[in-house]
Amino acid sequence: MSIKEQIDLQRLPRHVAIIMDGNGRWAKQQGKIRTFGHQGGVKAVRDTVEGAAELGIDVLTLYAFSTENWNRPKYEIDALMHLLVQSISKETPTLMENNIRLATIGNTDSLPEKVAKNLKKAIEKTAGNTRMTLVLALSYSSRWEITHAVQRIAQEVKDGTLQPEEINEKVISEHLNTSLWPDPELLIRTSGEARISNFLLWQIAYAELYFTQKLWPDFRREDLFEAIVDFQHRERRFGKTSEQLKSEHA
Ligand code: IPE
Ligand code: IPE
Ligand code: MG
16 A cells, blocks of 8 residues: 555645755765755655645645744855745746645745745735645744734734733734644654754644654655654544543544
8 A cells, every 4th residue: 555545534634834954964965065955955845745735735834944044154045045036936837736825924024025026926826726825934933923923912902902811822823924724733844853943833732743864855745645644643632531532532
């Protein structure tokens, strides 16, 4: 049985998030400079996006550039931004063919004008697509996002449109960049690192975490399928006992 056939399509995670890591090491293994690895990562993005859409995942969020990544050497940031401009334009037809809508989370204002412009164009062009939403986290960090949410909530309290006692988990979720989508149920990180690196801290409260040694440029849809099969073998208890869950499903 192929790995895809092992997936129970009735129990798919609605939202999968991926920390795409290991581009630099992949390049280094081949004696190439780090930016070669970022170029290699584009193919992995394309294949994973198509694989997710083909399965019927509703939302796929990809961590492409973190707030902290601005601290990298300038040549690497420039190369990454150039690659983003190129790839967004080049991949828009694929998004259209696959009926995929593009969205973004993060501090778009901090992106070079060319990236922001291309991103906006692709988002507008794909706005009517309905099969899957591809969310690119760009210049994103969770603490940045939460800080902004708190600022906006505080402003509403100051303006008198929100009472402090009305602030609950739903209100907080609604003020995050991800307000339109359900929380990720599965979070994948490639390259063997077992950390979250400031990604979706609020939203992954109950996500299943999946770590793989594969470096991002080597990741393909079969690797996504493998992660989903693993996810489907887990018991998501949400604080309850295993016995409780069994009697609920009986
Ligand atoms: C992930 O690969 C891509 C970005 C963070 C932009 P890295 O560039 O972090 O690759 P490693 O972790 O150094 O191998
Ligand atoms: C996390 O990867 C950010 C992205 C994948 C965009 P990093 O490679 O920047 O993470 P750390 O710094 O090693 O934790
Ligand atoms: Mg890294």
